[in-house]
Amino acid sequence: AQSVTQLDSQVPVFEEAPVELRCNYSSSVSVYLFWYVQYPNQGLQLLLKYLSGSTLVESINGFEAEFNKSQTSFHLRKPSVHISDTAEYFCALKRSSGGYQKVTFGTGTKLQVIP
Amino acid sequence: EPEVTQTPSHQVTQMGQEVILRCVPISNHLYFYWYRQILGQKVEFLVSFYNNEISEKSEIFDDQFSVERPDGSNFTLKIRSTKLEDSAMYFCASSDPPADTQYFGPGTRLTVL
Numbered sequence: 001a002q003s004v005t006q007l008d009s010q011v012p013v014f015e016e017a018p019v020e021l022r023c024n025y026s027s028s029v030s031v032y033l034f035w036y037v038q039y040p041n042q043g044l045q046l047l048l049k050y051l052s053g054s055t056l057v058e059s060i061n062g063f064e065a066e067f068n069k070s071q072t073s074f075h076l077r078k079p080s081v082h083i084s085d086t087a088e089y090f091c092a093l094k095r096s097s098g099g100y101q102k103v104t105f106g107t108g109t110k111l112q113v114i115p
Numbered sequence: 116e117p118e119v120t121q122t123p124s125h126q127v128t129q130m131g132q133e134v135i136l137r138c139v140p141i142s143n144h145l146y147f148y149w150y151r152q153i154l155g156q157k158v159e160f161l162v163s164f165y166n167n168e169i170s171e172k173s174e175i176f177d178d179q180f181s182v183e184r185p186d187g188s189n190f191t192l193k194i195r196s197t198k199l200e201d202s203a204m205y206f207c208a209s210s211d212p213p214a215d216t217q218y219f220g221p222g223t224r225l226t227v228l
Contacts, residue, residue, distance in 0.1 A: 032215060043121075043221035044158070044206060051215050090158065094217070102148070102160035102171060103208075103217055 002027040004091050004106035012112045013081055021076040021109045023065075023091030030096040033074040034103070035065055038088045047089070050074065051096075061085075086113045117141045119220035121207050127226045128197055136192045136223045138207030147190045148208040148217060149182065151175070158206065164190065197227045 005024045013019045025033065035047040048059040055067040065076045074091060088108045095101040120139045128134050140147050149161040163170040164182050181193045190209075194201055204224050208217040 034216070036219070044219040046216065046218060049216055092158075094215075096215075102163060102173070103150075103158075104160070105158040107157045 002029075002031060002093055002095070002104050004093055004104055006091055006106035006109050008109050009107065010110045010112065012114055014114050015083055016080050018079050019077065019081050019085075019111065021089050021091075021111065023074045023076065023106060025072050025074065025091070025093050027072075027093065027095075031093040032096050033065075033067060034092040034094070035059075035063070035074075035076050036090045036092060036105075038090065038108075040087070044090065047076075081111070081113050083113050083115060085111060087111060119207055119209055119218055121205075121220040121223050123223060124221065125224045125226070127228065130199060130227055131196050134194050134197055134225065136194075136205050136207075136225070138190045138192075138209075138220055139188050140190055140207065140209030141211070141218060142188070144209035144211045144218075146170075146210045146212075146217075147182075147184070148210075149192045150206045150208065150219075151203040152206065152222075153200075153203045161192075194225075197225075199227050201225060202227045 003026045033050045036044045037047045048057045050057050050067040058064045063078045088110045090108045091106040092103045094103045122137045147164040152158045160173050162172040162176045179195050183191050204222045206222045207220040210217045
């Protein structure tokens with residue numbers, strides 16, 4: 001069985017400050033890792049993903065995440081947040097074998113950017 | 116950019132009634148999924164669908180639920196006799212081979228009274 005743990009349910013941070021949203025996972029098989037973002041009253045949007053290759057992956061809006069296999073982590077970081085980054089962020093994983101494998105989500109972290 | 120669409124955005128129904136939630140996956144995708152998110156809880160997998168049959172389903176997906184791809188573009192989730200605890204946001208997702216990444220729709224909020 002696989003699981004995703006997001007220990008921080010809410011993270012308040014001042015605008016232009018850096019932020020890290022923590023994600024740890026557990027799996028006995030090889031997995032792909034994802035961060036999805038849910039803006040208020042909207043659906044889930046893919047933010048970034050790690051499938052293979054470079055362990056550091058980036059999004060188009062300045063977020064990055066690093067896959068750390070030894071620590072089973074996939075933390076999300078941004079050096080300087082904007083008000084528009086206020087949203088709920090979900091870490092997720094999927095088995096890397098089998099195309100139809102389900103995505104397992106963490107409980108989410110609400111990022112509140114304070115002006 | 117292609118996207119998954121879902122209708123309606125909000126559905127209100129009486130307990131015991133049947134509801135059908137509709138999704139239009141991204142056009143070249145072959146794998147389809149339904150997830151749900153009860154208010155304040157995590158997103159949970161319900162079912163995956165490929166080649167006109169269910170590939171995997173969770174324990175939540177009991178006999179009250181069914182899925183169908185009635186034509187070349189729509190993918191539906193039917194709940195035969197809704198319960199209060201079915202109130203949730205339902206997300207449709209799709210992916211293309213090799214199905215590494217699932218793309219989600221905006222969701223349908225189902226409220227059962």
